[in-house]
Amino acid sequence: MNRNNSKVLILGGGMAGITAALALSRLNIAVTLIEKSASLGGMVRHFCCKATDVCQQCGVCLLNDSLQALGKADNIEVHLQTEVTDLTMDDKKFLYTFSRPGGGGEGRAEALLLATGFTPFRAEDKPQYRYGLFPNVITGLDLEKQLRETGAALRPSDHAPPASMAFIQCVGSRDLHLNHPYCSQVCCAYALRMANLIQHKRPQTEITFFYMDLQTFGKDFPLFLEQAEKRIRFIRTIPGEIQKGENDQVLVTFQDDSGTSSRKEAFDLAVLSIGIRPGTGLEFFMEKLGVPLNEDGFLDPGKENLSSKGIFLAGTVRGPKDIARSITEACRTAEEMAAYLKAGSL
Numbered sequence: 585m586n587r588n589n590s591k592v593l594i595l596g597g598g599m600a601g602i603t604a605a606l607a608l609s610r611l612n613i614a615v616t617l618i619e620k621s622a623s624l625g626g627m628v629r630h631f632c633c634k635a636t637d638v639c640q641q642c643g644v645c646l647l648n649d650s651l652q653a654l655g656k657a658d659n660i661e662v663h664l665q666t667e668v669t670d671l672t673m674d675d676k677k678f679l680y681t682f683s684r685p686g687g688g689g690e691g692r693a694e695a696l697l698l699a700t701g702f703t704p705f706r707a708e709d710k711p712q713y714r715y716g717l718f719p720n721v722i723t724g725l726d727l728e729k730q731l732r733e734t735g736a737a738l739r740p741s742d743h744a745p746p747a748s749m750a751f752i753q754c755v756g757s758r759d760l761h762l763n764h765p766y767c768s769q770v771c772c773a774y775a776l777r778m779a780n781l782i783q784h785k786r787p788q789t790e791i792t793f794f795y796m797d798l799q800t801f802g803k804d805f806p807l808f809l810e811q812a813e814k815r816i817r818f819i820r821t822i823p824g825e826i827q828k829g830e831n832d833q834v835l836v837t838f839q840d841d842s843g844t845s846s847r848k849e850a851f852d853l854a855v856l857s858i859g860i861r862p863g864t865g866l867e868f869f870m871e872k873l874g875v876p877l878n879e880d881g882f883l884d885p886g887k888e889n890l891s892s893k894g895i896f897l898a899g900t901v902r903g904p905k906d907i908a909r910s911i912t913e914a915c916r917t918a919e920e921m922a923a924y925l926k927a928g929s930l
């Protein structure tokens with residue numbers, strides 16, 4: 585049977601888990617990093633670089649830098665396609681069993697970091713936008729993948745570049761009907777940066793942004809927005825519905841500026857800016873370790889003093905945040921973990 589006895593066990597090999605593993609490794613603390621999928625990087629590995637002729641500070645390329653550093657670290661043991669099947673605490677030691685294709689094993693660690701990330705909102709859960717039914721309604725995640733893989737925004741129905749695009753913000757966030765009242769923090773930034781990139785590549789693309797509120801990002805946001813407002817039409821309303829138009833266009837229904845009557849407008853492509861939902865499998869950590877969930881369903885140390893038990897959290901498993909904030913939080917958490925381990929060894 586396989587045995588792992590690193591000081592630290594990290595669950596989740598996304599930006600937060602990798603960053604914490606590197607920070608701990610630099611402090612000479614041995615880490616076992618368990619990732620359930622076949623590759624490291626989490627959601628970020630699907631995203632595109634949003635640079636125009638200048639970098640747009642989207643943070644996506646930080647993943648490559650971290651993966652390269654991880655490849656050189658000799659005190660990080662990475663297990664892909666691996667899942668922890670049992671987890672118990674015994675006198676401040678974590679005992680766990682894991683399974684993976686071709687076998688499993690068990691391990692022990694003195695501290696545990698949960699960095700299992702988030703799930704993107706399922707656009708099908710807003711049926712009025714007809715995602716999955718109309719080919720030319722896509723999500724922000726689909727657009728990230730498309731730009732990453734092809735370098736262009738294309739209509740799925742005919743693979744032609746769209747002449748007109750609608751971005752619909754807050755899909756699955758700030759939504760009381762869905763019981764998701766919180767802001768996902770990242771979708772204004774990724775949508776605006778992608779809109780900016782598409783217009784940089786094809787300046788004739790007409791882009792309309794339907795929004796409720798704009799979440800600011802970065803110190804240069806006011807300047808970014810001032811430039812964007814020259815090329816993008818901003819309409820402060822969230823559309824009620826998408827219907828089928830002619831020639832595979834989509835018909836977006838929304839309230840006009842007066843808010844008294846509704847209008848319909850046809851677009852070649854609609855992009856639903858989906859947000860961040862709690863990750864899956866969090867009940868396991870609740871059940872095994874007593875880690876509470878907050879009212880939005882994310883793991884939350886709350887009033888529990890989890891770190892005194894050697895349990896730490898980092899990244900979107902705690903709530904919506906972008907890459908930069910996930911990295912900052914993971915570095916801070918790694919320092920807290922090092923202090924916890926040092927205190928335990930005295």
Ligand SMILES: Cc1cc2nc3c(=O)[nH]c(=O)nc-3n(C[C@H](O)[C@H](O)[C@H](O)COP(=O)(O)OP(=O)(O)OC[C@H]3O[C@@H](n4cnc5c(N)ncnc54)[C@H](O)[C@@H]3O)c2cc1C
Nearest residue numbers: 596598599600620626627700701702774899900905906907
């Ligand atoms: C459409 C979209 C576009 C975005 N674009 C940007 C952008 O341009 N810039 C930006 O800064 N942010 C962007 N974000 C936010 C960004 O995705 C997050 O900040 C980032 O992914 C957080 O990293 P994480 O490690 O917390 O989580 P994740 O990326 O979710 O990684 C978690 C990892 O844990 C693994 N895992 C889950 N459960 C287990 C388990 N039980 N055991 C082991 N492993 C497990 C998962 O497989 C995954 O690899 C975007 C978000 C969305 C939805």
Ligand code: SF4
Nearest residue numbers: 633635639640643645
């Ligand atoms: S931060 Fe984003 S925009 Fe800048 S180079 Fe990296 S991936 Fe490209």
Ligand code: SF4
Nearest residue numbers: 754757767768771772
């Ligand atoms: S970041 Fe923007 S689009 Fe996303 S939920 Fe917040 S306000 Fe809405």
